Amino acid sequence: MLLRDARLLSSDVDRVGDLRVVDGRIGAVGDLTPRSDERCLGLDGRTLMPGxxxxxxxxxxxxxxxxxxxxxxxxxxxxxxxxxxxxxxxxxxxxxxxxxxxxxxxxxxxxxxxxxxxxxxxxxxxxxxxxxxxxxxxxxxxxxxxxxxxxxxxxxxxxxxxxxxxxxxxxxxxxxxxxxxxxxxxxxxxxxxxxxxxxxxxxxxxxxxxxxxxxxxxxxxxxxxxxxxxxxxxxxxxxxxxxxxxxxxxxxxxxxxxxxxxxxxxxxxxxxxxxxxxxxxxxxxxxxxxxxxxxxxxxxxxxxxxxxxxxxxxxxxxxxxxxxxxxxxxxxxxxxxGLDDCGTLDEGAHADLLVIQGDPLEDSTRLNAPEAVLFGGELASGYLPTEE
The missing domain is CATH 3.20.20.140 (Metal-dependent hydrolases)
Structure with a gap:
């Protein structure tokens, strides 16, 4: 699955880009080209950050x-x-x-x-x-x-x-x-x-x-x-x-x-x-x-x-x-x-992710109600945009 056009936010990342999920983990982060058999979801600038x-x-x-x-x-x-x-x-x-x-x-x-x-x-x-x-x-x-x-x-x-x-x-x-x-x-x-x-x-x-x-x-x-x-x-x-x-x-x-x-x-x-x-x-x-x-x-x-x-x-x-x-x-x-591979957007980390509408750095209360929660790349709550 490819999450596209997100505002990627973590301790050392703050940029617009894409994130690929592979087998429940983060496969790649950056400006990524969709694969032919890949599910693609456009986030339209929503914040994507670690859980x-x-x-x-x-x-x-x-x-x-x-x-x-x-x-x-x-x-x-x-x-x-x-x-x-x-x-x-x-x-x-x-x-x-x-x-x-x-x-x-x-x-x-x-x-x-x-x-x-x-x-x-x-x-x-x-x-x-x-x-x-x-x-x-x-x-x-x-x-x-x-x-x-x-x-x-x-x-x-x-x-x-x-x-x-x-x-x-x-x-x-x-x-x-x-x-x-x-x-x-x-x-x-x-x-x-x-x-x-x-x-x-x-x-x-x-x-x-x-x-x-x-x-x-x-x-x-x-x-x-x-x-x-x-x-x-x-x-x-x-x-x-x-x-x-x-x-x-x-x-x-x-x-x-x-x-x-x-x-x-x-x-x-x-x-x-x-x-x-x-x-x-x-x-x-x-x-x-x-x-x-x-x-x-x-x-x-x-x-x-x-x-x-x-x-x-x-x-x-x-x-x-x-x-x-x-x-x-x-x-x-x-x-x-001691929760290894958690809390980051690093390649290889668990794809435990929040989709947030808006900027949590400007308004931290936006974290109280994430639009979507992904756990190991699977939707745990909320909703994701339809496929592109």
């Missing part, structure tokens, strides 16, 4: 007011919910995700998507997130006490097929009784978690709100910090020197603040405390040059799957240029989470 990659989603959560709604669901019920959320995500133009774990169902969903049994984006997934006893996310996580138990927990997730390891360095907003600004893990536990993760060739992602947690995680060698809500200058400098990527998830507090009257009292109190500080933390990290990978925390309270593209707009509003924000949620996110 979005969301580096932080929770398919097991469906924007419920509280995680308590999910705790007593069976694996079968969770699998159905995850399948629904994966389909909504793909149809909205997110063709790759890092699924952040709950009860181990993500790994089964990933395999089902790869087999073509259910529609969904390309995934990297972990099993259960690791937390201290009673810590953030303990409802669906793997609780640990001490560095030996930490190593065992990592090995358990690896045994089940985890693509990466996630753990909770600080308390969280949605878990009652935990403090987002307080470090939960000891230095010995952090060192054990990161070392064991890297020994298995996986990347280590950690939930962090407070600055002290960010510093401890960076010094332990973590690869990505999720949220980074209260970063101070020392934490930012450590992230730079240790080459730690920030996944800011600006969407998560945004939606709680705007629905605060329906949030639980504990969640509302914590979110109102952190919201402006989160924005300031992100802006200072951007100014300092910290690498940013786009992620939404989709599934958390009022944060619907399928609304992921709004994160691009939030990143633009709070410090990134439009081009940098789109790059953060395409190529950078894909590279950060």
């Amino acid at each position: 979005l990659v969301d580096a932080h989603v929770h398919f097991s959560l469906s924007a419920e007011t509280t995680i308590e709604s999910v705790v007593n669901m069976s694996d079968a019920e969770l699998a159905l919910a995850e399948s629904r959320n994966a389909r909504k995500t793909l149809e909205a133009g997110v063709t790759g995700v890092r699924a952040m774990g709950a009860a181990g169902v993500d790994l089964h969903l990933k395999r089902a998507v790869e087999r073509g049994d259910v529609p969904g984006p390309r995934m990297v997934a972990n099993g259960r997130s690791i937390t201290v006893t009673g810590g953030h996310g303990h409802h669906l996580g793997r609780e640990i006490d001490g560095p030996v138990d930490a190593r065992k927990a990592v090995r358990e997730q690896v045994k089940r097929g985890a693509d990466f390891i996630k753990f909770m360095t600080t308390g969280g907003v949605t878990t009652p009784g935990t403090d987002p600004d307080t470090v939960a893990l000891t230095d010995d536990e952090l060192d054990a978690l990161v070392d064991e993760t890297h020994r298995h060739g996986l990347h280590a992602a950690t939930h962090v709100h407070g600055a002290e947690g960010a510093k401890a995680a960076a010094l332990a060698g973590v690869d990505t910090i999720e949220h980074g809500t209260f970063l101070d200058e020392e934490a930012i400098e450590l992230m730079l020197s240790e080459e730690v990527t920030l996944v800011p998830t600006l969407s998560a507090p945004y939606y709680i603040v705007r629905n605060v009257e329906w949030a639980t009292p504990d969640t509302a109190r914590k979110t109102e405390h952190i919201y402006e500080r989160h924005i300031d933390s992100f802006a200072r990290a951007v100014e300092a040059g910290v690498t940013i990978a786009g992620g939404t925390d989709a599934g958390t309270p009022f944060n619907d799957h399928g609304a992921n593209a709004a994160e691009v707009t939030f990143m633009i509003e709070h410090g990134l240029s439009p081009r940098a924000a789109i790059e953060a949620m395409t190529e950078t996110a894909a590279r950060t989470v």
